[in-house]
Amino acid sequence: MSGNIGPVDAGRVPRYVGPATFARLPRIDQVGRADVIVLGIPFDSGVSFRPGARFGPAAIREASRLLRPYHPGLDVEPFAAAQVVDGGDLAVNPFDIAAAIDTVTREAGALAGDAALVVLGGDHTLSLPLLRATAARHGPVALLHFDAHLDTWDSYFGVPYTHGTPFRRAVEEGLLDTDALCHVGIRGPLYAKADLDNDARFGFGIVTSADVMRLGVDAVVARLRERVGDRPLYVSVDIDVLDPAHAPGTGTPEAGGMTSRELLEILRGLRGTRLVGGDVMEVAPAYDHAGITATAAAHVAYDLVSLLALTPRAGAAPTTGT
Amino acid sequence: MSGNIGPVDAGRVPRYVGPATFARLPRIDQVGRADVIVLGIPFDSGVSFRPGARFGPAAIREASRLLRPYHPGLDVEPFAAAQVVDGGDLAVNPFDIAAAIDTVTREAGALAGDAALVVLGGDHTLSLPLLRATAARHGPVALLHFDAHLDTWDSYFGVPYTHGTPFRRAVEEGLLDTDALCHVGIRGPLYAKADLDNDARFGFGIVTSADVMRLGVDAVVARLRERVGDRPLYVSVDIDVLDPAHAPGTGTPEAGGMTSRELLEILRGLRGTRLVGGDVMEVAPAYDHAGITATAAAHVAYDLVSLLALTPRAGAAPTTGT
């Protein structure tokens, strides 16, 4: 009906059968065109504590076997509304952060073409080259950044490109629309009070994890939508925005986090914004249990894909969920 | 005082000592009569993804060692208010779903007699024969179904009896009072929008997991009580109604679920309804950690037992919590 090629039919081929492409979707080489590409980037050389996010893309894909084609929360069949494909993994150098960033900067945009990317990380270092690719196409973008941490620090051990610094670098490089930046889910101790001052100076607003509990998700959604308006929007999700109860499989856990229900409901509240790309990062499967972190990340990616499927595309007829 | 035989005294025999009957209650053969029977049915041949719920009853019983005799939330001493026993396990054929369903249909009702059953599963396929046994005694019953999934699909691989289809079959067989059916905790993607239409056509209302967060448990309780009224009520709990953080040990986890506190408070809100039986299903211990899923299930079963102990029984003097 839609002309798009969707996932394998789970009523004939059990969910645990066959290769673990995202949501059991076709590979990009099987389709040859795409509106949305789910892309893995297995890389974790930028982490400061527990490594292992290089195995994140594979774990998220395994967990995504349970995803089904209709999203009731957003009332859309994303794989019918858009051609969504699994773009495979980018191969980047694990021994050289700068080389890895260069590869992603160069190849992510080239791979995407006119399609939107939803990236499965990998550590948060990667959001910088992904924002470069995004800004190259859309100009400076609005950013909603879901994370326990600010990720606007300057450097570690004298190294400017790590998983704690991507958004500072992105501001410095002019990739972000500094009127439309917000962290969500922030909590835990900081190095110094100045961290907050710097962060605000870069243009970021903050909705803490405690704010989400006190205000409720609908009020948070309203605040976020006001901030981003109809600008092109990038959504970056560090899975540690969730409480360790919901996401044990990550590298720098902080108590007091959001629930997966809050995170997903906030994402669903973004229906109608102008999402142009996103990522879900820092899933470290060696610390996961029963795939619960990967399952949460798979749902996040599915929501990002669904929002992108709902976003009108240049030169494309409008699609609806029905 | 009550004349009922209660659990082993934990002040003399440590909780980790002796056989793991539910809540360390006597076996049915030790008592010879029962108002409420906790019955295990180790069976998981109807599952479509992760198997292992055949080990659910044993795990829930182990976790139930920590249960104590007074329920402050319901203000009842259930084991004094009613004779509660552990009915052991039903042995059913793991290699033949139809044979297993026949066994449960035949033996569950025979075992129960006038007593109420609280079943420890086992996969959700079993709710169909349990509803048959229930309806044989009480006529079509109201149903509150706590689950991430609708379980009203038609078939998988051409097979009509699986863990995704029991409630559709139950409606078709006339076992349910279709004016008084509600799913609670639903979330996650579906196969198609038509799933919702079919489900509504069968008579089900839906309270999603997100609704529970937005409305709060007391409003949900009010809505459920209004729906079931004073009809004979069956409560079926798929443990995956809980978020994977609370119930990693299950076969088809979905992010964005309820907390165990919400679930237990909703159950406690059912005090005064006319509960006639219930089950807690889909605990798969191989995916559990530190018994947290089994602990949640043990508390669910304890709440169902307590509600049943509070329900006036034909030919029995009214009991109170003290």
Place this chain on the structure above:
Amino acid sequence: MSGNIGPVDAGRVPRYVGPATFARLPRIDQVGRADVIVLGIPFDSGVSFRPGARFGPAAIREASRLLRPYHPGLDVEPFAAAQVVDGGDLAVNPFDIAAAIDTVTREAGALAGDAALVVLGGDHTLSLPLLRATAARHGPVALLHFDAHLDTWDSYFGVPYTHGTPFRRAVEEGLLDTDALCHVGIRGPLYAKADLDNDARFGFGIVTSADVMRLGVDAVVARLRERVGDRPLYVSVDIDVLDPAHAPGTGTPEAGGMTSRELLEILRGLRGTRLVGGDVMEVAPAYDHAGITATAAAHVAYDLVSLLALTPRAGAAPTTGT
């Protein structure tokens, strides 16, 4: 600036490098003076179900490697505002509960001197000798007790000193100000309704886990502050106050618990009370996963330390967060 010696600089020495003192703070013998001492007491011979809390202090310290020096929720740099040190572990006899209690009674106060203690347990038996040491210096104290359980039982197996009895003993010994006692997070079944009557008779109020969900943390904070006023206050946290999803690594888990976010926000609400000491107990790492229980406990201890750093000390100039 502050003259205090703080933690190792994580920008030069990675967090996973070097000995795991609490928050990578100096040892007491490296500084020679202290306002706040974090003290481990590895002991679990008083537990009635799952042992293993003897490994709690080491696990909490490992998890505390991620703590940073500025607490945004309380707006304080605790390690600058006060000299905080790691006091190491007390060595107590694992084979003789009475001897262990005697050792703690004698040595904890001697070690503390004028400093405040934040104890990493260890099982809850230890709160009795810690309250003895506290009362010896401050007189009877107000108590906020965060726990799933009352811990005011009389005895197990005829033994009066176990992890289920410390607060009954403390009341009997006159260590507590019985006008200012409150349990928070209580849930789960009890031995008998009389447990509640006894507990109330000892002077305890109760805020259940369900109350926290219904009232919200701010209302709970108001109630607690009203109860404790400006009395010297001891805060004892049994980590099982958290739901097993947040704290699987403990000995007597109960479903339906609090989230780590609720617990931490309530603790932060105690800013301005007159905290004189505290403990975090019952972390049993063998049942933990990915350190999430220890992480929650490390944040609890960090919040207690931060509150103590904010508390005016006799003979000390007032300190602020900056």
Place this chain on the structure above:
Amino acid sequence: MSGNIGPVDAGRVPRYVGPATFARLPRIDQVGRADVIVLGIPFDSGVSFRPGARFGPAAIREASRLLRPYHPGLDVEPFAAAQVVDGGDLAVNPFDIAAAIDTVTREAGALAGDAALVVLGGDHTLSLPLLRATAARHGPVALLHFDAHLDTWDSYFGVPYTHGTPFRRAVEEGLLDTDALCHVGIRGPLYAKADLDNDARFGFGIVTSADVMRLGVDAVVARLRERVGDRPLYVSVDIDVLDPAHAPGTGTPEAGGMTSRELLEILRGLRGTRLVGGDVMEVAPAYDHAGITATAAAHVAYDLVSLLALTPRAGAAPTTGT
């Protein structure tokens, strides 16, 4: 050089990048021809204790990422000596054992054509239809069966086709050359002494796990080679032939088993026999740890593939290890 398409180059694409085909080999649809096909069959509905082998093929493939192209023990580059491909998974009905066996009987042979199959299970029920497909092409075959258990029982619960019965059925169906059958690694208690008598009557020899320890692998190899001679040979490996220390991730573990080193050295001792196919079964990842069971199974499969690559093929020029 060899004209065959080999695995992805691990010096350019890290081992954790890209889809987990067996040994990172090409898919069958990427090559279009094959000498050896590695085929997954995710199915575990025939198991009598712990299920979960349906996830075995995926786990073995993940573990096979570490395999490299040169086998020093057999002195062969198997992927150069033969065109080896990953044939993907067969989709079989999880709810109907008979239907599943029919599907494998029908499709395995059709898929294989002239190529040899190495099957990743899946439970041992599957060896029956695989032997049917093998015998259809080669006539009755010699069998070396590595297992803790005989798997020559008659039925469970009246069901003739389960994971405990495949080789009895195979003898009854005339698929095996009863002069050339041997179990290796047998241990643990049996139902009755008659089990051994029946088994011997079917033609099986037995080398117990204790025999392997006492005789050493070289003497065992000599005995096995004498038994199978130059007959077409099928090798079936139930991973529970290994001690639970080496293979915790399986359904019916028995203490006292073989080491992975013994198993692999015995397999290598089969160089020069006329291997025509094989399988490695009963890997249940939910019980595995750090992938050690899957790693052992991946090495077993790699050895089977290497032996097949060394076996002269009809119409093929002889290949050597270099």
Place this chain on the structure above:
Amino acid sequence: MSGNIGPVDAGRVPRYVGPATFARLPRIDQVGRADVIVLGIPFDSGVSFRPGARFGPAAIREASRLLRPYHPGLDVEPFAAAQVVDGGDLAVNPFDIAAAIDTVTREAGALAGDAALVVLGGDHTLSLPLLRATAARHGPVALLHFDAHLDTWDSYFGVPYTHGTPFRRAVEEGLLDTDALCHVGIRGPLYAKADLDNDARFGFGIVTSADVMRLGVDAVVARLRERVGDRPLYVSVDIDVLDPAHAPGTGTPEAGGMTSRELLEILRGLRGTRLVGGDVMEVAPAYDHAGITATAAAHVAYDLVSLLALTPRAGAAPTTGT
């Protein structure tokens, strides 16, 4: 045929169904007489490092579900040759080592009567009261002690009765025949060279774990049989005699241990000795994985039971394996 009541039939009732008595045998109260009693003693208050063996009996029983009625290595059907029953658990005080030892001293012998005991521990402290009960009936006994550690130390923390001291106490109390004592599997560092001198002075011989590797099990068996002759023999197995690979679930692991195959083959070599009782100790399930330690212990207990079933009993007709 034998007149003895055996285990539940696994061909009709799946192994995971029903209560976990040892090997699914009847309870002692179901039979009323016994030749061999398998008795659990959940107690671990005597351990010096990782606690948790209080959960050992339950874990071993769960793992014993897989045991079958015929022992091919010893050629005996133990449950036919003798009436073997599950004696349940002794309840002992977890807070008072002396009281616990007293209870076992008093009750173990009374429970046993003329039957032989195979005890599932529990920590090694318990072997002292078990030897008291044994010597009360048989006089001083020969002892084969399988362990990584000597367990002949004098005291810890001034306490004479712990899991490191039972055999020194047993020698001092005259419970052992000091001409017929041997440790097997010893390895790892000691406190001082004098440990060995003391141990030898008490009469113990030592076969180290390395000796087992160098000599082979048959030579070890010969040495042990020579030492114990036809004296009444007690066999005590600390599961940590196995390498941590085979027995991770224990409290004081030492690298370089025996394999489960070696241990079981040595036990089988004791056929024909005059075994009068035995125990398997120190299984700590919280550190186990997939039940492999408990599985090894279940096989050890099964071998001890089988040896006892083969031992002629006073007033009993001789039994054979068939």
Place this chain on the structure above:
Amino acid sequence: MSGNIGPVDAGRVPRYVGPATFARLPRIDQVGRADVIVLGIPFDSGVSFRPGARFGPAAIREASRLLRPYHPGLDVEPFAAAQVVDGGDLAVNPFDIAAAIDTVTREAGALAGDAALVVLGGDHTLSLPLLRATAARHGPVALLHFDAHLDTWDSYFGVPYTHGTPFRRAVEEGLLDTDALCHVGIRGPLYAKADLDNDARFGFGIVTSADVMRLGVDAVVARLRERVGDRPLYVSVDIDVLDPAHAPGTGTPEAGGMTSRELLEILRGLRGTRLVGGDVMEVAPAYDHAGITATAAAHVAYDLVSLLALTPRAGAAPTTGT
């Protein structure tokens, strides 16, 4: 007696109490001199598959709590025979391999002075700078390299310094005595047959894991001793030399490995050689279970320390084990 300061007394301070220095030895700053220094280097940025060895030193130290002062296999009290200290951790840059190698090259030798180093890794990249420091003091050294892998590859992703290349670089830099090099425990597939040719050209002999099984440890020891003679000897142990059953907690596991007993007995066979330093690498605790890998590594380090304590030191009086 010896004048050396030994570990904390485990008879007064339980093993789980206090900081986890290696074997509970004093820190270097507590003693001020040392014959042997145990040094941690938490670094894993050179790994090609599973990262996490940065947490290796902490895990090995935790496991070393169980070590005791007398080594019966070598008949030495190492902490009396030599002053052994814990040198803490070197802090190296996780984001820059070259910088990390420079730091180790520079600081390891400076720290050691006249003392011998036993390094707890960390990944195998580190052996190169450690050999630089060793050769700077002793000239080119003999090397026994225990590993599943050759680690003499040339580069990955164009990077010459990784965990797969240290010994090729060491040969190129002239740090090794190429007449006295041997790998032990090698197994698993290689990239090409040329790997073996290159390796032999560098001067390495190979004792495979299968050789150890076939020859026995004593014959292996003889071969190794012949090769190294009385040259200054460095022993480098990659923990993956052990089978994954014994060492699941590592990054590139290979089936078919050595047992911990074999490894330790071979090390003990080196008594009397001229050991000058050693390391134990690649312990990745996130993949470990119950600390068994770390326990094996702790015993390896203890054996290396004991051998060093037995090695005559320049300017030191000879020491013996008694």
